[in-house]
Amino acid sequence: MNFLILGVSGSPVPNSNTDRLVKCVLENAVQKSEFVKLSQLDIQPCRACLACARTNTCTGIEDDWRVLAPKVVKAQALVIGGWMPFGILDSRTKAFLERTFSFRHSILLNAGKVGAAIVTGTVNPDPVADDIVEYFKGEGIRPMGRIVASGIDPCWSCGLGDECVQGTPVPMVRSGYRPMRYPYADRLPSADEFRITPDIVPPGVENQEGVIEDARRLGKLISTTLKRDEEARTVLLENLLSGVTSKNPIEMLLALTEKSHLFGWILNEHEPAKLLSNLKRAEAHMERDEKGEAVQELLMFAREVLYRTGISIRENGSALLVQEARKAIADLYEGS
Ligand SMILES: Cc1cc2nc3c(=O)[nH]c(=O)nc-3n(C[C@H](O)[C@H](O)[C@H](O)COP(=O)(O)O)c2cc1C
Structure with a gap:
């Protein structure tokens, strides 16, 4: 793919x-x-x-x-x-x-x-x-x-074309309307003489x-545009990930969160609590050695963080950023 x-x-x-x-x-x-x-x-x-x-x-x-x-x-x-x-x-x-x-x-x-x-x-x-x-x-x-x-248009080839007054060709000639970008208007015969011939069928x-x-x-x-997005994404990812070296995914996500302020992440009153609860649940899962569940919580967290970050940089491909970050986090977690 x-x-x-x-x-x-x-x-x-x-x-x-x-x-x-x-x-x-x-x-x-x-x-x-x-x-x-x-x-x-x-x-x-x-x-x-x-x-x-x-x-x-x-x-x-x-x-x-x-x-x-x-x-x-x-x-x-x-x-x-x-x-x-x-x-x-x-x-x-x-x-x-x-x-x-x-x-x-x-x-x-x-x-x-x-x-x-x-x-x-x-x-x-x-x-x-x-x-x-x-x-x-x-x-x-x-x-x-x-x-x-x-x-x-099927009315040109159904076989009834120049007899059928319901279809496109006959009313087209009578009323003067033309198919989109029709190039043969000057070839059209008068309504009385109208017959469908190959030279007037819309190409x-x-x-x-x-x-x-x-x-x-x-x-x-x-x-x-995709090329420009790719360049912007590279710069953004470098900025976001620079200095984030921890092997611990929670530490890495916290560092990412801090950095996301760089890109204008605007928090409203509820978001920090919501994000924190993702982290807390992830920690609890990790303590119980439930790695799969912990990763799910972390990805929800990362997705939120990076999506919100991305709102101000949507023009530069925030969805790509989310995908990259998701992959990086999953890789990191697998490797830890
Ligand atoms: C059942 C049917 C109904 C259609 N009705 C309309 C219509 O209401 N207005 C119109 O502009 N074209 C109409 N068309 C023409 C289609 O828009 C045209 O066949 C279509 O652009 C075909 O694209 P294609 O060559 O990729 O199949 C109709 C065609 C069919 C088969």
């Missing part, structure tokens, strides 16, 4: 326009990426059972989310590609977004990542793309941009004006 960017597409059509746009963004970033076609997995909608509340893990549904969830958590960039049946976001992409509810309880596991929204539709995907961008903001994910383009995203350029630009922007 050695990747930084995760791209998902909700289109069920093989190698669809949405797929190709998501892949184009991924290919234009230098970091390793993975593409997931949601229709090849069983990802059910959220059941609102709240089983995830304490653990930030969805345990209420037996499906492929168990495979996908760790990939989402690990990714530093999410490229989300949806399409729009009936003018709204498709159900697979929506189910995917719903299931990330499990990542937003005591800590926003997606905070600090970057995100990009891709939506294909025949007309006006902007509101749907806006919804995905709003989703990003709610998760603490920095939106890097969005691309809207036209996908394959794939590769032949729509500016779409691929937009996708390439977005991929490059994600890439440079």
